[in-house]
Amino acid sequence: MNQNNRHGNKWTINETLSLQREYELLEWNVYEIAEKHERSVMAIMSKLHNEGFINNWNEARGFKIEEYCDIIHDIEHEVDNEEEDDEDYQEEHEEEEDDEDYYEEDEDYVPDDDYNEELESNVNQLTQRVWSLETSVSEIGSMVKHIFNIFRSKPEQQQTSTI
Numbered sequence: 001m002n003q004n005n006r007h008g009n010k011w012t013i014n015e016t017l018s019l020q021r022e023y024e025l026l027e028w029n030v031y032e033i034a035e036k037h038e039r040s041v042m043a044i045m046s047k048l049h050n051e052g053f054i055n056n057w058n059e060a061r062g063f064k065i066e067e068y069c070d071i072i073h074d075i076e077h078e079v080d081n082e083e084e085d086d087e088d089y090q091e092e093h094e095e096e097e098d099d100e101d102y103y104e105e106d107e108d109y110v111p112d113d114d115y116n117e118e119l120e121s122n123v124n125q126l127t128q129r130v131w132s133l134e135t136s137v138s139e140i141g142s143m144v145k146h147i148f149n150i151f152r153s154k155p156e157q158q159q160t161s162t163i
Contacts, residue, residue, distance in 0.1 A: 005038040029062020
């Protein structure tokens with residue numbers, strides 16, 4: 001089964017073109033494509049359908065709904081087992097969480113210097129980005145005004161040239 005390392009990433013134009021080449025020209029099945037693109041079979045199926053390479057999922061090369069349902073069942077079983085392990089872990093560490101809550105509510109708590117420096121750095125970066133955006137918006141506004149003035153002056157020039 002493939003690793004879904006690209007889950008949540010947008011499809012690039014090059015990746016979509018590669019998908020089309022692999023499916024239509026090389027005639028790969030959806031499982032091979034999913035492995036190559038590091039995406040789920042469902043992601044490949046959705047993209048093939050959205051791009052118009054297939055009309056419905058039943059006609060996708062190599063896709064068998066029964067096999068996929070078995071895979072989904074196996075994954076759900078693994079997730080259930082992991083959730084049980086997580087519940088055991090949570091029970092063992094409830095006391096530690098209570099201690100953490102104490103510090104979060106402590107009014108006398110003072111963060112260390114590293115935390116303050118990192119926070120200040122993040123605030124400075126955010127301030128610079130906001131300033132850059134404000135400058136860009138202002139420049140765009142000036143350009144729009146200039147273009148508007150050009151279009152507004154053209155009819156006046158046409159009227160004076162016809163007189």
